[in-house]
Amino acid sequence: MSSKRKLRVGVIFGGRSGEHEVSLTSAKGVMNAIDKDKYEVVPIGITKEGKWLTGGDVHQHLLEAAVGHPILADHINQAKTLAEETEAALALGVTETGPLDVVFPVLHGTFGEDGTVQGFFELVDVPYVGAGVMASAVGMDKAIAKDILRAHGLPIVIHRVFLRKQWHSNPEAVIAECEAAMPYPMFVKPANLGSSVGIHKAKNKAQLQAGLNDAARYDRKLLVEQGIDAREIEVSVLGNDDPIASLPGEIIPSKEFYSYAAKYLESDSELLIPAPISPEHTEIIQQLAVLAFKALDCSGLARCDFLLEKTTGEVFVNEINTMPGFTPISMYPKLWEASGLSYSELIDRLIELAIERFEDKQQSQTTFDVNTAE
Numbered sequence: 001m002s003s004k005r006k007l008r009v010g011v012i013f014g015g016r017s018g019e020h021e022v023s024l025t026s027a028k029g030v031m032n033a034i035d036k037d038k039y040e041v042v043p044i045g046i047t048k049e050g051k052w053l054t055g056g057d058v059h060q061h062l063l064e065a066a067v068g069h070p071i072l073a074d075h076i077n078q079a080k081t082l083a084e085e086t087e088a089a090l091a092l093g094v095t096e097t098g099p100l101d102v103v104f105p106v107l108h109g110t111f112g113e114d115g116t117v118q119g120f121f122e123l124v125d126v127p128y129v130g131a132g133v134m135a136s137a138v139g140m141d142k143a144i145a146k147d148i149l150r151a152h153g154l155p156i157v158i159h160r161v162f163l164r165k166q167w168h169s170n171p172e173a174v175i176a177e178c179e180a181a182m183p184y185p186m187f188v189k190p191a192n193l194g195s196s197v198g199i200h201k202a203k204n205k206a207q208l209q210a211g212l213n214d215a216a217r218y219d220r221k222l223l224v225e226q227g228i229d230a231r232e233i234e235v236s237v238l239g240n241d242d243p244i245a246s247l248p249g250e251i252i253p254s255k256e257f258y259s260y261a262a263k264y265l266e267s268d269s270e271l272l273i274p275a276p277i278s279p280e281h282t283e284i285i286q287q288l289a290v291l292a293f294k295a296l297d298c299s300g301l302a303r304c305d306f307l308l309e310k311t312t313g314e315v316f317v318n319e320i321n322t323m324p325g326f327t328p329i330s331m332y333p334k335l336w337e338a339s340g341l342s343y344s345e346l347i348d349r350l351i352e353l354a355i356e357r358f359e360d361k362q363q364s365q366t367t368f369d370v371n372t373a374e
Helices: 020-033 058-066 073-078 116-124 133-140 142-151 164-169 171-181 205-215 260-265 279-295 331-338 343-361
Strands: 007-014 039-046 102-105 159-163 186-190 200-202 221-226 230-239 249-252 270-272 300-309 315-321
Touching: 007 020, 007 058, 020 039, 020 058, 020 343, 039 058, 102 116, 102 343, 116 133, 133 142, 142 159, 142 221, 142 279, 142 315, 159 164, 159 171, 164 171, 164 221, 171 205, 186 205, 200 205, 205 221, 230 279, 230 315, 230 331, 230 343, 249 331, 279 300, 279 315, 300 331, 300 343, 331 343
Parallel strands: 007 039, 007 102
Antiparallel strands: 159 221, 186 200, 186 221, 230 249, 230 300, 249 270, 300 315
16 A cells, blocks of 8 residues: 555445445545545445445435435446446456555445445455454344353343244244243344344333334344343444543433434434443443453444443443444544544544554465475
8 A cells, every 4th residue: 555645445335224324424424524635535335225336426316315316317327336347346446546445334234234245345355444254243143242242251131032933933932931031121122233223122011022023024033131220321442452442421312212213313312421420330331341342353443332220330231333323423433532532533543443454464374285284
């Protein structure tokens, strides 16, 4: 990578996900704040149907499509898809004006945060911001993530995991197992989804049944967790092998929990930064955030969410998000701003971390000479 020119950063947004619109908002913030003196931004949009587009104002086009405007045929004909830009461009490494130096996948949810697109970047050998294939996939799967966190001795709430097939074939057995394991209220979640999509708080059997029915619309794996009377605390983590944690923040949701509507459609929820908690709790939560980051072998960035039980003061790791919301008002960058790192500086650091990890991986030998085997 030459220091005599700007680094070409491919910012990828949209995608085949229920969090498509959130991704567009995050990407706009990144593209507005990135240091234009250091980086040349190459916008790359993915439609809800999975079509990859570059050229023109792709971001604006996807915004219009997201609110109901059809994708115009003449725009499709004018826009270059990666597959149409020669065989090499299909590998993401080449566009009309040259190769990308690094990719910033501002993609949330399915097919963006779950290791699938990260695997593509690995195959084409391009540096990219954020967690690798394994950490992305595990972080996306709340059930598997809990298994790993528990194996590392980190505190998590009581929970049960069911397959959609189990729920459809024997719902009474599923409900009976949940009721035997934990009291109401319970939280029901699709195991592989973000932004609180498909999440329900169940205070009784009827609500548990309704929640499982809805969660089963989004994933084949369903997670039921014990509900506790807790404060919701979040911490941003930044780094590769030696990550650091930001100051914690607290969410005061406008609803009973931090639902999709409370996050994105309403303005009544409060974000308290820094969180009004004791220095002891701050230190514990920061330490647990770094431990969770390392347990999942994350890299670049992650937001770690905690439950701080109101009566006992006990702390539980709720989940880890490997590509958190990245709008200028999202918790992840706001926590770093409160910790002394501006939004633009944060983007710069994430790009540095992506290249650092890529260069480290290049030191690993990927071939083996059988003639030298003993």
